[in-house]
Amino acid sequence: MERGRTAGPSPSGEHPGPSGERGPFGERNSIEEQGPAHRPAPAENRGPAEDSPSRTAEDAPAPSRTGAGGTPPGPPAGTDSGRSAGNPIARVLVVLLTATVVVLGGAGAVDAIRQGAQAGDSDKTAWARNRQSQMETIRAQLDAEVPPGSRIYLGNNRNDLWYQRVLEFAAMDGIIVVSRHEQADFTLSVEAVPRSVSPAGVRLVATRDR
Amino acid sequence: MTPMVAVLGAVLLVILAGLPVGYLLLRDLRLALLVAPLVTGLTATVSVILMLVGGGELWWWLLLLFAVQWAATPVLLRKVPRVPAPHRSWADLLWLAVPLLPPFLMVFLPPVQWDSNSIWWLHAAYFTRGGAMVREYLGLYSINITHPDYPPLASATVAGAWTVFHGYGFYVAQFVSATLSFSSIVTLGYAVRVVTGRAPALVSRLAAVAVAIAAWATNSGAVASGYVDPLWATAFVAAALLLLIRPDPLRRPLLAVLLMAVAAFTKNEGLVMAAVLAALATIRAHRSLRRAWVLWLPVAGGLVWSALARHFGAKSDIASQVDIGSVLHGDPQVYDRLPPTLAAIWGWVGTIVAVSVVTAVLSGLTLRRQRRAFGLGSDLWLWVVGVAYLGILSMTYVVSTNPIRWYLNTSISRVTLPFALLSVASAACWAVVAVTGGRTRGVRAAPAAGPHPLPASPPPSGPAAAPDDSPVPEELGAGAGVTSATR
Numbered sequence: 001m002e003r004g005r006t007a008g009p010s011p012s013g014e015h016p017g018p019s020g021e022r023g024p025f026g027e028r029n030s031i032e033e034q035g036p037a038h039r040p041a042p043a044e045n046r047g048p049a050e051d052s053p054s055r056t057a058e059d060a061p062a063p064s065r066t067g068a069g070g071t072p073p074g075p076p077a078g079t080d081s082g083r084s085a086g087n088p089i090a091r092v093l094v095v096l097l098t099a100t101v102v103v104l105g106g107a108g109a110v111d112a113i114r115q116g117a118q119a120g121d122s123d124k125t126a127w128a129r130n131r132q133s134q135m136e137t138i139r140a141q142l143d144a145e146v147p148p149g150s151r152i153y154l155g156n157n158r159n160d161l162w163y164q165r166v167l168e169f170a171a172m173d174g175i176i177v178v179s180r181h182e183q184a185d186f187t188l189s190v191e192a193v194p195r196s197v198s199p200a201g202v203r204l205v206a207t208r209d210r
Numbered sequence: 211m212t213p214m215v216a217v218l219g220a221v222l223l224v225i226l227a228g229l230p231v232g233y234l235l236l237r238d239l240r241l242a243l244l245v246a247p248l249v250t251g252l253t254a255t256v257s258v259i260l261m262l263v264g265g266g267e268l269w270w271w272l273l274l275l276f277a278v279q280w281a282a283t284p285v286l287l288r289k290v291p292r293v294p295a296p297h298r299s300w301a302d303l304l305w306l307a308v309p310l311l312p313p314f315l316m317v318f319l320p321p322v323q324w325d326s327n328s329i330w331w332l333h334a335a336y337f338t339r340g341g342a343m344v345r346e347y348l349g350l351y352s353i354n355i356t357h358p359d360y361p362p363l364a365s366a367t368v369a370g371a372w373t374v375f376h377g378y379g380f381y382v383a384q385f386v387s388a389t390l391s392f393s394s395i396v397t398l399g400y401a402v403r404v405v406t407g408r409a410p411a412l413v414s415r416l417a418a419v420a421v422a423i424a425a426w427a428t429n430s431g432a433v434a435s436g437y438v439d440p441l442w443a444t445a446f447v448a449a450a451l452l453l454l455i456r457p458d459p460l461r462r463p464l465l466a467v468l469l470m471a472v473a474a475f476t477k478n479e480g481l482v483m484a485a486v487l488a489a490l491a492t493i494r495a496h497r498s499l500r501r502a503w504v505l506w507l508p509v510a511g512g513l514v515w516s517a518l519a520r521h522f523g524a525k526s527d528i529a530s531q532v533d534i535g536s537v538l539h540g541d542p543q544v545y546d547r548l549p550p551t552l553a554a555i556w557g558w559v560g561t562i563v564a565v566s567v568v569t570a571v572l573s574g575l576t577l578r579r580q581r582r583a584f585g586l587g588s589d590l591w592l593w594v595v596g597v598a599y600l601g602i603l604s605m606t607y608v609v610s611t612n613p614i615r616w617y618l619n620t621s622i623s624r625v626t627l628p629f630a631l632l633s634v635a636s637a638a639c640w641a642v643v644a645v646t647g648g649r650t651r652g653v654r655a656a657p658a659a660g661p662h663p664l665p666a667s668p669p670p671s672g673p674a675a676a677p678d679d680s681p682v683p684e685e686l687g688a689g690a691g692v693t694s695a696t697r
Contacts, residue, residue: 085647090576097569098420098641104562105424105634109313112430116315128320132380135322158355164328167353171335172378174343177352 134200138162138190139169141204146186148174153181153209155189162190162202184209213379220371220382224250224389227276227370230283235464237294240303244400245465247367247393248445248472253279254366255475255515258337258344262518265341268366269373293462297403297414305415306399306422310392313426317388317434321380326436329356331383333365338372349523359524361515363475364390364438387441388434394444394472395425395433401448401469402635405455406642408585408650417638421447427630428558429623439624442480445472446487447631453491453505454591455639460491460501467504474512478526479602479625481512486598490591537609547614551607554618555600559629563596566633573640580648581640589636596632 085091118124146152152175156163166188170177178184187207195201228249232242235249257271264271321327333356336347348358367390368383375382399422406414425440426433433440449469453459459466470487473480488505495502520526536544570589573581581589603625610617 084580085649086577086580086644090572091644091647094569094573094577094644095641097565097572098637098644101562101566101569101634101637102420102424104565105420105427105630108426108428108430109423112313112316112426112433115431116313116318116434119315119318125319128322131322132320135327135380154352158352161324164324164332164356167356168327168332168335171332171339171347174339176346177350179351 130200134202135165137198137200138165138202138204139172141206142166142169142175142188143173145204145206146170146173146175146188149176150185151176151178151183152186152188153178153184155187166190166204181209213381216375216377216379217381217385220375220386221389223371223374224367224386228253231279234283234286234290235295235468236298237292238298240300241295241298241400244303244306244393244396245468247389248397248468250370251363251367251390252468252471252475254370255361255363257370258362258366259515259518261337261341262344262522263341267340267373268337268369272370272373295404295465297400297407301411302400302403302415306396306403306418309419310395310399310422313423313430314388314392314434316431317385319435321384321436323431323435323437326384326387327380329360330365330387330436330438331368331380332356333358333360333362334368334372334383335378337362337365337369345522348519354525357526359478359516359519359526361475361477361481361512363472364436364441384434384436387436387438391425391433391438391441391444394441394448394469395422397465397469398422398425398444398448398451398631401451401465402638405451405586406639409642409646413642413645417642420638421631421635424630424634425627427562427634428627432624437624438476439627442473442476443627443631445469445476446480446483447628447635449473449484450487450592450595450632451635453487454494454595455587455589457585457587460495460498460504463501463504466491467508470505471508471511474508475515478516479599479606481509481516482602483595483599483628484512485509486602487595490594494587494591544608547608547610548604550614550618551604554622555603555626555629558623558626559633562630562633566637567593569637569640573644577640577643577648580646581643583648584643584646584650586639586643589639592632592636596629599628599632 154163189205193203224247228246231249232246253275260271368386371386399418402418402421406417449466452466470484474484492502
């Protein structure tokens with residue numbers, strides 16, 4: 001951090017701006033302070049229909065503080081004049097370290113590609129497809145057995161998968177899940193059954209309470 | 211209607227509905243396509259809030275708000291000066307979007323993830339049932355384990371799609387959720403592109419892709435399966451880059467404000483971090499405080515939702531469990547939760563953060579002047595954000611009464627994503643400075659003396675006018691004799 005630097009060019013060719021304004025961490029706070037290097041995007045960055053004189057928000061130069069030209073005095077930022085590009089060894093090290101960070105950060109994306117490529121592989125996704133089939137089964141049974149607008153009580157534990165799935169399916173049907181048995185029109189629970197009883201291996205048990 | 215038609219229709223709907231406002235913000239159709247889903251999500255969020263307050267059906271409010279947006283956009287386009295956002299070429303669009311597509315293949319996996327169903331799509335389901343039902347649901351004891359107080363953006367967007375494509379298709383929900391995440395991640399890449407836009411295009415684009423790809427860093431299965439952590443985290447880090455690293459962030463803050471709103475309306479930690487970011491950006495812009503008020507709008511919006519949800523009975527698991535007395539009195543049972551929490555955070559992101567810190571320290575010692583000359587804000591801002599998030603996240607685990615092992619095992623991989631994103635963003639910005647040596651694209655060393663070799667610059671009153679010893683804008687054309695040593 002370099003607080004309190006005054007206006008005027010630094011030995012490195014930087015220019016802190018006419019007023020020497022800097023943020024709490026010593027950086028420039030405005031485009032005005034960055035000199036003429038902040039210019040319209042090169043033609044390559046402009047779309048084919050962007051030949052109008054309008055400029056981009058980032059590239060449009062700011063109103064001048066110094067009169068014509070819009071450029072504060074002193075060597076402009078971003079030029080080669082009188083400024084080092086930095087220690088080459090340090091620059092290489094920074095790039096290598098960043099490459100390490102990027103590899104660490106990108107490993108998950110590689111894993112996602114690998115998993116996504118298996119989406120069509122029925123063996124690799126058997127568990128998820130079975131769960132999907134179970135969910136569709138319970139949802140269809142809820143649709144069939146409990147009228148919309150009913151109030152239901154769920155027998156399963158609140159942290160149980162099927163308690164939470166039936167909550168979800170009930171909301172889709174406008175069914176209210178109550179927390180006390182005596183308020184309910186139906187009591188529901190989901191139980192595991194042999195696949196001979198239900199191909200999905202689960203079924204909804206609904207008991208009318210009133 | 212076949213499920214695949216419904217899925218495609220829902221994705222198109224989410225993109226097209228937000229397109230006018232997206233275009234109004236960025237003044238370019240290509241970039242508008244990238245942020246349009248986020249606009250749709252925010253519009254759906256406002257619709258849910260209006261439905262909660264005013265009653266009626268969700269689709270009424272959606273129809274009304276989108277009709278107003280579509281009608282008002284042409285008028286506003288005429289009244290507001292056209293200032294297109296930068297870096298809007300097809301090349302930029304493809305660089306930002308194409309590398310993200312392969313990891314999104316996971317969207318085709320069966321939509322059975324626990325929290326996606328138990329929280330986000332459950333909320334979406336009752337959002338479709340009208341204001342009266344939503345008010346009843348928010349206060350139900352039976353659903354308070356599903357965090358009904360959580361902000362509504364992701365659920366509201368899915369609910370909006372379900373009001374058009376009936377049948378509550380889970381693949382519709384998963385694709386709509388993934389579209390929101392994709393939009394947020396690609397906008398993060400765009401934010402990096404904007405911040406590093408003074409570098410040669412290839413360098414800037416590589417940095418953008420590197421940061422965007424890190425959205426899969428901590429939990430690769432969460433991005434395209436209906437979880438919302440990547441949505442808020444990428445939106446938040448994108449806003450942080452635009453507000454804390456870009457020079458003069460308040461000059462055109464609307465994209466950053468939109469991203470902050472996405473974070474604040476997606477998850478409670480997003481709201482808290484949006485407030486932190488607003489505070490930091492306000493400090494950074496302390497010389498133009500009159501313009502900083504806009505940064506607090508997303509925070510205010512998030513607080514409105516929070517207050518409404520609580521008014522109608524929604525309970526926050528954190529707020530309802532926290533025992534402030536135990537925290538203040540240093541109860542060992544509370545603070546014993548801190549070591550495993552920090553260990554778990556370290557386990558997920560310790561290495562990447564450590565390498566990034568080493569990068570930042572080395573760079574800070576050797577390239578600080580080059581960074582400043584390049585026009586990037588201080589890297590310390592990002593680390594302040596990271597430390598703030600570490601404090602908030604640790605406190606969340608410490609004060610909760612959930613069993614700590616279970617709590618960490620079920621969530622830590624997702625909630626540590628902001629650390630990874632901030633680390634990669636910090637390193638990527640330093641790498642851009644290292645590669646360019648602080649020189650900016652499109653300029654070359656000025657001659658020591660003598661007349662400028664180029665034809666006259668634009669008129670002196672024009673914005674590109676520059677003194678004779680200034681660098682030459684490359685857009686004047688290579689044919690005019692411009693060379694670029696930094697390209």
